[in-house]
Amino acid sequence: MSTVIHYTNCPVCNSDDLKEVFNVKDFTVSGEAFSIVECNACSLRFTQDIPNADLIASYYESSDYISHSNTSKGIINRLYKFVRNRTMIKKRKLIEKITGEQKGQILDVGSGIGTFLNEMKKHNWQVKGLEPDTTARKKAKELYQLDLGEANMFYKLSAGTFDVITLWHVLEHVHDLTNYIQQLKLLLKDDGKLFIAVPNYTSKDATIYKEYWAAYDVPRHLYHFSPKAMQVLVEKNGLKLLQYKPMWYDSFYISLLSSKYKNGKANLFTAPLNGLLSNFNAMREVKKCSSLIYIISK
Numbered sequence: 395m396s397t398v399i400h401y402t403n404c405p406v407c408n409s410d411d412l413k414e415v416f417n418v419k420d421f422t423v424s425g426e427a428f429s430i431v432e433c434n435a436c437s438l439r440f441t442q443d444i445p446n447a448d449l450i451a452s453y454y455e456s457s458d459y460i461s462h463s464n465t466s467k468g469i470i471n472r473l474y475k476f477v478r479n480r481t482m483i484k485k486r487k488l489i490e491k492i493t494g495e496q497k498g499q500i501l502d503v504g505s506g507i508g509t510f511l512n513e514m515k516k517h518n519w520q521v522k523g524l525e526p527d528t529t530a531r532k533k534a535k536e537l538y539q540l541d542l543g544e545a546n547m548f549y550k551l552s553a554g555t556f557d558v559i560t561l562w563h564v565l566e567h568v569h570d571l572t573n574y575i576q577q578l579k580l581l582l583k584d585d586g587k588l589f590i591a592v593p594n595y596t597s598k599d600a601t602i603y604k605e606y607w608a609a610y611d612v613p614r615h616l617y618h619f620s621p622k623a624m625q626v627l628v629e630k631n632g633l634k635l636l637q638y639k640p641m642w643y644d645s646f647y648i649s650l651l652s653s654k655y656k657n658g659k660a661n662l663f664t665a666p667l668n669g670l671l672s673n674f675n676a677m678r679e680v681k682k683c684s685s686l687i688y689i690i691s692k
Contacts, residue, residue, distance in 0.1 A: 401440060404433035406433065406623055407436040407626050412431050412434065413432055414432075414442075415432050416604065416605045418605045418610045420612050421608075422611070423453050426613075430605075430610065430612075430618065436622060436623050437622045437623050440617045441610075453614055477647065482509055482510050485510060486517060489587075489589065492587055493557060495557065496517065498557035499519075499555060500520065500557065503524050503548065504525060504567070505524060505525045506525060506530050507533040508533070508538045510562060511523045511534075512537075515538070524548055525542040548574075548577060554581070555581055555583070556586055558586060558587055559581060559589070560588075560590075561578075561588075563593070564590075565590050565617070566617050567614060567615065567616060575628075575633070579631060587636075587689060589690075590687070590690060591686065591688070592619045592685065593685050594681070594684060595607070598645075598668075598671055598682060598684075599652065599668055599669060603649070603668075606656040608651035608652045621686065634692070636689045638686050638689075639686065639687040639689065641684065644684040644685035645684035646665075648669070649666065649668040649672070650662075672684050
């Protein structure tokens with residue numbers, strides 16, 4: 395088995411009409427450079443020559459990887475944690491508004507240290523979480539008494555079980571994209587809702603920072619979605635894309651991190667301005683937000 399995955403066809407639409415965009419450095423762990431390729435047919439971008447599923451784990455081994463470590467090291471991570479606590483409430487309220495329910499069965503895929511599931515559990519939802527990282531699972535148990543399942547449980551769950559399934563910045567990490575979407579569809583109840591949040595490379599902050607845009611996060615981010623690419627993926631798998639919702643805070647966090655990658659340290663004046671500029675741009679067209687939540691049904 396090859397240690398790297400080289401695509402000759404688009405992972406979403408299978409087109410072979412591909413072009414290289416630029417090379418992006420792994421600023422978090424390895425320092426290696428990876429090529430970003432774009433599909434001219436559906437506009438998906440993806441990371442070329444990614445480590446296979448068995449080898450990718452070493453690229454997550456960093457004390458700076460906050461969704462696993464809960465670190466408060468540095469101003470950017472402190473800001474992330476402050477904002478995260480606010481966004482958990484917003485996510486819960488969004489789910490309750492979209493579903494019209496204040497309780498039900500929810501599956502969170504890629505739960506990190508369990509902050510979101512803890513918010514849902516506190517408000518009477520029956521929660522199930524999956525997380526591949528051992529350290530994060532231990533942290534979830536320690537902080538919130540949550541027993542998160544290992545990632546390989548995903549294909550063992552019962553069909554038609556969940557009112558809500560959430561993937562907060564997870565789908566871009568999944569090697570087996572099409573089978574994953576099909577399994578999500580299988581696990582949803584007929585009237586269930588799927589919430590998928592991913593970065594959006596068509597945002598203004600992505601345009602400003604180009605190959606330094608932190609949300610490329612190679613090689614951990616295997617795919618880089620545009621709204622068009624997400625729609626193609628969803629519809630190709632027999633699902634319906636209902637709504638797009640903005641994640642306004644992401645542009646500031648990503649701009650600060652991108653500024654750090656580009657300049658060696660974050661520019662605390664221009665980076666927030668770029669985040670603000672990105673959000674102003676997205677106010678005219680929500681599909682230009684730095685990260686989007688896609689609300690999907692069967």
